[in-house]
Amino acid sequence: MQLGFTPAEERFRSEAAGWLEAQLSGPFRDLRGESTFSAHLERRLEWERALGAARYGCIGWPAAYGGRDATLAEQVIFAEEYARAGAPWRIGHMGVELAGPTILAFGTDAQKARFLPPIARGEEFWCQGYSEPNAGSDLANVRTRAVLSGQGAQRRWVIDGQKIWTSLAQFADWCFMLVRTEEGSRGHKGLSYLLVPMRQPGVTVRPIRQMTGEAEFNETYFTGAVTDADHVVGAPGDGWRIAMGTLAFERGVSTLGQQMGFRNELDAIIAAARANGMVGDPLIRQRLAHAHIGLKLMRYSALRMLSSAQAGRLSNEAYTYKIFWASWRKKLGELAVDVLGPAAEVAAPTYEWELLPRLFLGSRADTIYGGTNQIQRNIIAERALGLPKEPRGS
Amino acid sequence: MQLGFTPAEERFRSEAAGWLEAQLSGPFRDLRGESTFSAHLERRLEWERALGAARYGCIGWPAAYGGRDATLAEQVIFAEEYARAGAPWRIGHMGVELAGPTILAFGTDAQKARFLPPIARGEEFWCQGYSEPNAGSDLANVRTRAVLSGQGAQRRWVIDGQKIWTSLAQFADWCFMLVRTEEGSRGHKGLSYLLVPMRQPGVTVRPIRQMTGEAEFNETYFTGAVTDADHVVGAPGDGWRIAMGTLAFERGVSTLGQQMGFRNELDAIIAAARANGMVGDPLIRQRLAHAHIGLKLMRYSALRMLSSAQAGRLSNEAYTYKIFWASWRKKLGELAVDVLGPAAEVAAPTYEWELLPRLFLGSRADTIYGGTNQIQRNIIAERALGLPKEPRGS
Amino acid sequence: MQFEHTEEQLMIRSAARELLESYDSARLRAAIGAPGGYEAALWQQMGGELGWCGLALPERYGGAGLGWIELCLLQEELGRRLVASPFFASAVLGAALVMECATEAQRQELLSPLARGQMRFGCAITGPGGHPAPQGVDAEITSAGASLRLSGVADFVIHGDTADVLLVLAREGGGLSLVSIPAGTSGVHVIPHVMMDLTRPMSRIEFQDVTLGADARLGAPGAAALPLERALDLARIALAAEAVGAAERVLEMTGDYLKQRVQFGRPLGSFQALKHRMADLMTEVEAAKSAAWYAACAAQERPEECAEAAAIAKSYCCDAFYSCAAGSVQLHGGIGFTWEHDAHLYFKRARASATLLGSPVWQRERLLRVLGLGAAATPAF
């Protein structure tokens, strides 16, 4: 157990820090400190391409697919320097952290060659098609169907159904999705994991307005949408196992990137508390301390997860990470508005929000999407603690 | 809706206050402020007899059975004055608040005549035989059996089995208990509600030492214990319904008496906080305020319950009362030791405790006995909110 | 001693509930989008034919001569449906300020039109920092011969943009005064905000050398501080009632959803974890009702308990409302986070109600002072 870095790792650190600084004080200075999910879309896409061109897009991937074969330590270092530089949230997240690792782990060589380099170069963007309107927390309740039709080179999957909560679908090039490919199957069985192009007539994206006033999520309709017969990851019918693998990747290095956004939010709260004197309020102080502690613990837990993942283990803290950060951030949102007082409740004329009130409203979704807190607790209790399953209804 | 009292009620108040003051500054001055559950047993029994002699033991009961036919308002007034006078916790509680009202509601005239007057006079004391070692929260899982044997005037119930958590069993004269009287029955069915004398060879009481170091609860063994064939309340087999009635009585005027003990505890905390300066600590202050608020809300809720009970209704707040006070008092215990700091952790040489550390330790049981918080939440969800039942295992 | 509503009171409640039964999501959203942020027809109905604005006003001002208990029943019902309406600003807060601070003649003048539903007050009692009155009052009155001059800024003025008369709290000499200013008076600039809570619009109001007659001052110069406290307590009690109604309603909505929505082959409401969350919320709501009802009785019968009861009710009921509204968003899952579902409207109202007139933390600190338990520094909000 040791926290320090080798001289070679420190050299990587200064190289990465130098590049980030040059970019964010130079051509991308307008994006420094950008903390929104998807504002300034065009510039954000340019930033992804710049990362890709410098081979900083997916440093942990094999060099053959545009990565750097970076060690765990180097990935930690890059995340740290990325945060320190105030670089923007990675709008390429879905490809870089979810689609890419899934294809790396489960894809064919042809799929890897086709899909990974454009992700690493920041040229193709992805969205996730898991949730459906009737499924809710019962993720396996997939009704979107796909059937193979045509012959030979014309053989394709034809997809019909509806997905929901597909974030970033408006500009995604591809969607990785769970579809039912066995007629009459139920639950986890008979599902397949398809890679489907979004820019085609059979795909319609309709934004869902959220309580923040923004529309970061979508309903996505597939009506006779098609994709190549080869664009299935794993065997047809094996989609559930692949999708669960994707969910596991959410617990990887990306958590370190996520934490940088949290740090910005906490720093903004501290700055506000200093400015209006609330930093002297003993109740607020305890909550500031709790917030700082939670953030540090997320960092330490991420280091643990990465260390054990490197050793090929999935350790128990990985199960607890999602509920920990989601519950933490919801409290952070409440702290933010309690520090600001009534001023937090005044919007810009179009119901747009500054960072902190947006945090308050937006964080209400954290304990819902990506598995509600209730689902997370089921998973922890059953998988990590070995407690008996709930009886399933009929 | 009105809070005030009539002149007649105010006259009753000064009469009761006068009597209490005379007793507690006179013959019972040693019991003033006594806050333990069962210390100074002999004197406490004398106090119960004094209350009975003055017909203050069970003022809400019919005069025929030793009560005063007191109105709701008078009962509230008496509870207030009892508290104001610093009178001790009612060691006759089990008879006065549980056995008596059950017999009043469900008993035969003969049972009423036999059992009620000695309770009202403070001459016979009761304990409750519901819980069993294997039952836990599943109260209906009763294994103690009773069978009728003998003929004519010799016909009696013969009881075999074990009860647990029988508080005050050491000095009780009678036990009201749930027993299984139908061979082979399960769950709620086939149970009967018996009244059993405790002072007989077939009954053995063994104290259970608690984490406080005290032994307020007991294991009680019935081995061929007997009671008259007539000493069954309701029909044989109808015991569950009767017992549930008893539980409902726990939500009556006695809650006002209970609150007087809570008030003493909170006052002691406030005094300690004043003495050591913690009353100036903003975090402690918020918790003191929460504690005060909770106590007031219990009082207001008790008034609501009493008002609606008088109108013949069981309103929803009655379901929530137990979990509210139990959770409140557990927090009060934590507040108590946080106010005292490390000093709270020093015991008297025999592991005996002052009021506040005892509160801390003792309150851990509040959310367990009389239906755990988990059971209370089930009841609220199913009976008050109408949510579906949990599936029962086989 | 009778701690249940009387038959008459229950009739008031059911009449109100019946009236507002049709005030559904569509009507609420239409009101939010309407000029001034409320439904004018409903306001006229409430104030005019139904006489709600005069319910708790003495008969000599044209009121029904009932009391705060009845007013709070209306508040509960308005809260249930999140009715966007000037009722709270006018018939609760405004009426309480006038009743407590004004002279008899001024009451006649201001309350008689209110009783007829023809007066909307804007209560400019909060300074630009948003601290609960009277902390941080910015507006100031100076004498200018026989007339008064008012300058400064007030903020978070509920329905300030559509008020007929502004009631402005201002520093004067070493004390506080309350003045009434007709809408449109020269030097008064009303800047409507877009608020997080879409159902209770607020404005910032700037006063630039506004000239007023001496009779604009309600009561004696600099003497508003004490009556202000009493008026605020009455308003807090009514706000607590509103919060209880909203909490109960949002909990009902959530319960209905859980009974109907099936996942994993079972109604969501059969899952114990969700049942227990609901049970905890109901426990809070029931205690909140006790708090609100007792406070309403105290407002009516026991002035000496009013400050304590108001601090208890305002803090507890707003906390309970927030718990229920936040729980509702969570228990509805994704749909609860959308704009089209009403859960967020309750959630935002819950936040706004908590902030208004002193947060729960602020109320608890005040409670201890009322109880004679020393004092720590007053919280900012």
Added chain:
Amino acid sequence: MQFEHTEEQLMIRSAARELLESYDSARLRAAIGAPGGYEAALWQQMGGELGWCGLALPERYGGAGLGWIELCLLQEELGRRLVASPFFASAVLGAALVMECATEAQRQELLSPLARGQMRFGCAITGPGGHPAPQGVDAEITSAGASLRLSGVADFVIHGDTADVLLVLAREGGGLSLVSIPAGTSGVHVIPHVMMDLTRPMSRIEFQDVTLGADARLGAPGAAALPLERALDLARIALAAEAVGAAERVLEMTGDYLKQRVQFGRPLGSFQALKHRMADLMTEVEAAKSAAWYAACAAQERPEECAEAAAIAKSYCCDAFYSCAAGSVQLHGGIGFTWEHDAHLYFKRARASATLLGSPVWQRERLLRVLGLGAAATPAF
């Protein structure tokens, strides 16, 4: 960068776990009843043949030259079984105080017997109010010619009644000094308490004009304040490790019980409400492990992060332990409240560990000061 224990570290852990496997409830209760409140044979084994007391001591004092990470692993294992032992007072707190405050010669003298398991320290650093050192230190040193005179009261001295040497924190001039006093020195009166936590005995110690040689002072006169802070942080980190071990163990016990106990025809552990409570507790335990492990690394590698890491670990791990222990009592139901069940022993240790060396609230306030975030009044405990 490697945030997992090494093979060697894991071997130390499993050896310790194996040794303590037989330290069951019966042995723990026997220890509680034994003179001094611990099992002498186990203490001799740990300190003697196993060399645990010297594990983290430099080799020049006869130690193994390993570090705080290894020491904290032992602490975790001792915590799991609530081992009643002088280990914390001697090999953790005492050793840290001597390492940080004493001269090289004094370290040789005091630590060499410790490394052999032949030294039990009693650290008299807390005043009679129980405030965390150095708040409220009562003992005072005055010069009396070539010797020193010590008077005053210390309290909550862990294993003070069986210590071979007392390390006493006292005011001297404007500063703080630490002196070592052999047990039985004239004028030293040790009054053992009966503590709520039965597994960590404490004493009150009164010093009445105790005369000491000048060499009793560890380090320079009045210079103990700074090294004291560092020593306390090391002790807090080790205490956090102990708390994590205990939390994890009491959670395991509870899980085992829930799997085995059947009610309503199902194992208790199949009820979702209980599963979710367990999941929340495990989430706390896992985060607490991260906190404790990081802090142990910081103790070893990053002195500049030590204060922050100690405040985080002490507050979070003690809170998590308390949650788990309280949850254990509740989830066991009636049996969990009895004396014969071990749940209460964990619960009481959790409370005592939270209080020791500054409560979680106190640690969080200190954390903000370490982070440069101004200061409110220091909490009393």
